[in-house]
Amino acid sequence: MSKAIYPGSFDPLTMGHxxxxxxxxxxxxxxxxxxxxxxxxxxxxxxxxRVNMIKEAVSELPNVKVDSFSGFLVDYARTHGIQVSxxxxxxxxxxxxxxxxxxxxxxxSKGQVETLFLATGLEYAxxxxxxxxxxxxxxGDITGLxxxxxxxxxxxxxxxxxxx
Ligand code: ADP
Numbered sequence: 235m236s237k238a239i240y241p242g243s244f245d246p247l248t249m250g251h252x253x254x255x256x257x258x259x260x261x262x263x264x265x266x267x268x269x270x271x272x273x274x275x276x277x278x279x280x281x282x283x284r285v286n287m288i289k290e291a292v293s294e295l296p297n298v299k300v301d302s303f304s305g306f307l308v309d310y311a312r313t314h315g316i317q318v319s320x321x322x323x324x325x326x327x328x329x330x331x332x333x334x335x336x337x338x339x340x341x342x343s344k345g346q347v348e349t350l351f352l353a354t355g356l357e358y359a360x361x362x363x364x365x366x367x368x369x370x371x372x373x374g375d376i377t378g379l380x381x382x383x384x385x386x387x388x389x390x391x392x393x394x395x396x397x398x
Contacts, residue, residue: 235355238262238318238350241307242286244269245277246388247291248366248380249357250322255298257352258320264297266316271304278391291381308343319347324354324362 244251244267249299259265279287281302292298303310307319315358319339321332329351336349366379366388373394380388389395 235263236261236318237264237266237314237316239266239307239311239314239316240320241268241270241276241303243272243277243363244288244352245275245279245363246284246366246380247288247384248264248358248361248363249378250324250354250361252291252381253355254320254352255292256262256295256321258294258350259295259298262297262318265320266299266301266314267292268310269300269302270307271302273304279387283387287384287387290372290383306342308339308347311347312343317347319349321349321351322354323351324359 238257238261240251240255242251246251255265255267261328267288269288271281278282285300285302288300292300311319319336321336323329324334332349332351333339336351339347339349361379366376369379370388370392373392376388377385386395
């Protein structure tokens with residue numbers, strides 16, 4: 235069985251993430267979306283909230299699981315028999331950051347965990363969690379930027395709701 239992991243912050247999940255999840259789930263038998271529990275960052279949503287929001291958004295994709303992890307990604311991958319880590323590339327600066335991380339993970343896993351890059355869909359090239367947070371902070375309309383089923387959670391976090 236081919237298994238992949240898609241690690242990230244997902245703070246919050248965006249349609250760009252969803253695009254990658256759908257595409258990776260079509261390539262592998264099983265995909266685990268894994269929220270990194272990074273104690274250094276102060277996130278908008280707790281790890282538990284993010285896991286639950288992603289679970290809601292992927293509920294119709296039968297081969298997608300959602301979990302969280304701390305520590306080394308490759309340790310989680312090896313423990314769960316996962317061979318491939320998925321990352322998305324939007325810009326050259328994504329690549330500059332991702333290349334050494336992928337090389338480091340390959341060394342750390344003794345070649346057992348490979349990184350597979352998926353190029354962003356054109357329509358999502360400018361979409362990031364931080365852009366969503368920025369728009370929501372100023373009470374803007376984030377419809378279409380994140381899955382509909384998590385819109386309310388984000389509005390609630392910032393204490394507003396758009397008129398119907
Ligand atoms: P991290 O803090 O690990 O970068 P993110 O949630 O910001 O977590 O991103 C997780 C992964 O998803 C990264 O590989 C990132 O490049 C990718 N990604 C984020 N937004 C998009 C998008 N709009 N299109 C394609 N890939 C994306």
